[in-house]
Amino acid sequence: MTSHPIAHFWASAQALFRRNEGTSSVEFALLLPLMLSIYFGAVEFTNALLADRKLNKTGSAVADLVAQAVVIDDNLMDDIFDASTTIMEPYGSATLTVVVASVVADENNDTTVDWSDALNGTAYAPGATYVLPPGLTTAGSSVIVAEATYTYTSPIGEYLTGGITFTNQYFLRPRRTTAVGRTS
Numbered sequence: 001m002t003s004h005p006i007a008h009f010w011a012s013a014q015a016l017f018r019r020n021e022g023t024s025s026v027e028f029a030l031l032l033p034l035m036l037s038i039y040f041g042a043v044e045f046t047n048a049l050l051a052d053r054k055l056n057k058t059g060s061a062v063a064d065l066v067a068q069a070v071v072i073d074d075n076l077m078d079d080i081f082d083a084s085t086t087i088m089e090p091y092g093s094a095t096l097t098v099v100v101a102s103v104v105a106d107e108n109n110d111t112t113v114d115w116s117d118a119l120n121g122t123a124y125a126p127g128a129t130y131v132l133p134p135g136l137t138t139a140g141s142s143v144i145v146a147e148a149t150y151t152y153t154s155p156i157g158e159y160l161t162g163g164i165t166f167t168n169q170y171f172l173r174p175r176r177t178t179a180v181g182r183t184s
Helices: 005-018 023-068 074-087
Strands: 096-105 111-119 142-152 164-172
Touching (some): 023 074, 023 096, 074 096, 074 111
Antiparallel strands (some): 096 111, 096 142, 142 164
């Protein structure tokens, strides 16, 4: 007696679904893209976080070095900017912008820029109004302001989202003088 073709097909299909020799390979193939995405996402998140931390150190160091001086000249400012690019290593300095300024308060505690310098950016014009957070100055005092900006572009994220821009500001009082001077 010959079995019916549909019954034979149904028995073969049931036998096929009971087999489990390739189950782990199929599961691995399905989960591999998710696992790789999580791994590379964690690596990129960590790299972006490290770039932000290095930017924090860069801005803080620039403000600190300028605040320790009595007078800044071109050579010293070049050295400070060179130090800032070194701090950012291994991240490139092409998208690093550092602006440092001495902001002075007049007898009415109105604040203006005394002098400013910039790396890969535009310095503030002397005499320009600069608004500081309340309470940083008193009449006749000054504050060193350092603004650091960096655009982090990951090798993978370059194709997906573009760069992430980090920005920080630092305010320090001059340590050895009332106002840090600037010469050529």
